[in-house]
Amino acid sequence: MLTKRIVPCLDVNDGRVVKGIQFVELRDAGDPVELAKVYDEQGADELVFLDISASHEGRKTMVEVVQHVAAELAIPFTVGGGINSVEDMKAILRAGADKVSLNTAAVLRPELVREGADYFGSQCIVVAIDAKYDEETNGWKVYTHGGRKLKDLDAVEWAKEVEALGAGEILLTSMDSDGEKKGFNLALTKAVSEAVTIPVIASGGAGNAVHFKDVFTEGKADAALAASIFHYKETSVEEVKSYLRKEEVHVR
Amino acid sequence: MIGIVDYGMGNLFSVSKALERLNVPYFISDIQEELLSADGLILPGVGAFKDAMGLLETTHLKETILTFAESGKPLLGICLGMQLLFEESKENGTTKGLALLPGEVLRIPKEDREGNAYKVPHMGWNLLRYQKNSTLLEGLTEGYVYFVHSYYVHEGSKDVIVASADYAGVEIPAVVSRDNIYGMQFHPEKSGELGMQLLENFTKRVKERVS
Numbered sequence: 348m349l350t351k352r353i354v355p356c357l358d359v360n361d362g363r364v365v366k367g368i369q370f371v372e373l374r375d376a377g378d379p380v381e382l383a384k385v386y387d388e389q390g391a392d393e394l395v396f397l398d399i400s401a402s403h404e405g406r407k408t409m410v411e412v413v414q415h416v417a418a419e420l421a422i423p424f425t426v427g428g429g430i431n432s433v434e435d436m437k438a439i440l441r442a443g444a445d446k447v448s449l450n451t452a453a454v455l456r457p458e459l460v461r462e463g464a465d466y467f468g469s470q471c472i473v474v475a476i477d478a479k480y481d482e483e484t485n486g487w488k489v490y491t492h493g494g495r496k497l498k499d500l501d502a503v504e505w506a507k508e509v510e511a512l513g514a515g516e517i518l519l520t521s522m523d524s525d526g527e528k529k530g531f532n533l534a535l536t537k538a539v540s541e542a543v544t545i546p547v548i549a550s551g552g553a554g555n556a557v558h559f560k561d562v563f564t565e566g567k568a569d570a571a572l573a574a575s576i577f578h579y580k581e582t583s584v585e586e587v588k589s590y591l592r593k594e595e596v597h598v599r
Numbered sequence: 600m601i602g603i604v605d606y607g608m609g610n611l612f613s614v615s616k617a618l619e620r621l622n623v624p625y626f627i628s629d630i631q632e633e634l635l636s637a638d639g640l641i642l643p644g645v646g647a648f649k650d651a652m653g654l655l656e657t658t659h660l661k662e663t664i665l666t667f668a669e670s671g672k673p674l675l676g677i678c679l680g681m682q683l684l685f686e687e688s689k690e691n692g693t694t695k696g697l698a699l700l701p702g703e704v705l706r707i708p709k710e711d712r713e714g715n716a717y718k719v720p721h722m723g724w725n726l727l728r729y730q731k732n733s734t735l736l737e738g739l740t741e742g743y744v745y746f747v748h749s750y751y752v753h754e755g756s757k758d759v760i761v762a763s764a765d766y767a768g769v770e771i772p773a774v775v776s777r778d779n780i781y782g783m784q785f786h787p788e789k790s791g792e793l794g795m796q797l798l799e800n801f802t803k804r805v806k807e808r809v810s
Contacts, residue, residue, distance in 0.1 A: 348767075418620075421617065423789045545720070546723070
């Protein structure tokens with residue numbers, strides 16, 4: 348049986364991991380490669396690197412980061428942030444990433460998803476969806492530009508559309524739950540996961556191990572992503588997994 | 600020396616980095632003479648079967664691989680590279696493969712026998728179950744490896760299955776071998792320690808044959 352995946356996420360700016368990271372045992376807590384190794388040792392199934400560099404130089408540095416991570420790690424990883432073209436995808440995938448994640452660029456030009464899937468295969472193309480509850484429709488709307496711009500697009504419909512365009516996976520972030528640490532958005536995750544036949548990574552709201560169980564069982568997620576609870580050592584991938592095993596959720 | 604076949608559709612970087620971690624000398628090439636001089640060959644691959652066979656044919660690397668296989672030296676296909684070793688695939692119509700192993704490649708069904716829908720691609724970590732002895736499994740215990748694929752080698756090729764994984768009741772051939780031909784459906788270079796050990800066992804096999 349396929350296992351549920353635990354995916355730590357690292358924000359990278361100009362080649363350095365940002366957002367307070369509290370791994371005291373590290374020589375350099377800002378080094379993406381060192382942090383990736385720690386998570387690998389804890390049993391992370393996969394990693395996501397989100398490039399938040401605003402500059403062209405920062406983007407170029409990201410390619411070098413990807414090369415170093417790929418040289419050191421034997422687990423899959425995804426790179427997202429600022430990928431706008433097949434050329435951008437090529438640079439990141441050639442450097443050794445397994446998947447690229449498209450967000451705003453996919454909303455602005457959905458054909459980009461198809462172009463990427465045709466060129467590299469669906470398994471390389473993740474579409475990240477930032478979704479927020481909308482009272483009027485009693486559903487969830489898609490936001491772009493890091494959650495700053497509302498798009499008149501239903502999140503569940505958009506998920507179906509990107510699947511049809513050839514996306515291999517969906518990284519679904521609930522903007523309502525993000526940062527609250529009160530648990531993943533189960534209703535949103537379930538709605539999207541049941542609407543598509545590709546894997547869904549739930550993101551936003553992880554506060555403890557129980558939240559992971561809930562998103563895998565009730566939320567029907569295939570994988571769950573978290574950043575701060577791992578970075579701040581509130582829990583570890585190991586702890587979450589041992590709890591899930593006790594609860595009979597299948598993990599590696 | 601291990602040769603990695605560069606036909607334009609490989610995850611060359613991750614496979615080559617894995618060999619570097621194992622301290623195994625390798626080269627990446629699309630030149631017939633160079634590849635034929637290798638002690639072992641790795642055929643990587645991501646993407647669609649039809650495109651891959653098309654490229655192997657136009658580059659004449661198909662003949663190179665078949666000649667290499669005949670020489671008796673070890674050949675390993677990874678992911679799509681493993682599927683290419685079989686007779687044919689039903690991905691986007693019917694396409695003939697290298698036919699070094701018996702069997703055909705089909706889409707993983709989207710429903711199990713009870714009609715429950717499940718997700719394709721088969722993406723993530725799944726338990727590798729050993730089916731028979733093979734030099735590739737020597738000294739290894741069963742564990743998890745990382746899969747990403749939507750097509751699989753269908754039964755009819757039972758005797759070449761060395762290890763398999765269960766996905767919603769479908770037996771997915773995961774390690775295959777016959778004589779000097781080996782294949783892995785998952786990505787050993789992305790499958791943590793067990794993946795590296797499997798890859799190492801293949802490289803040992805290459806070394807043994809040379810010495």
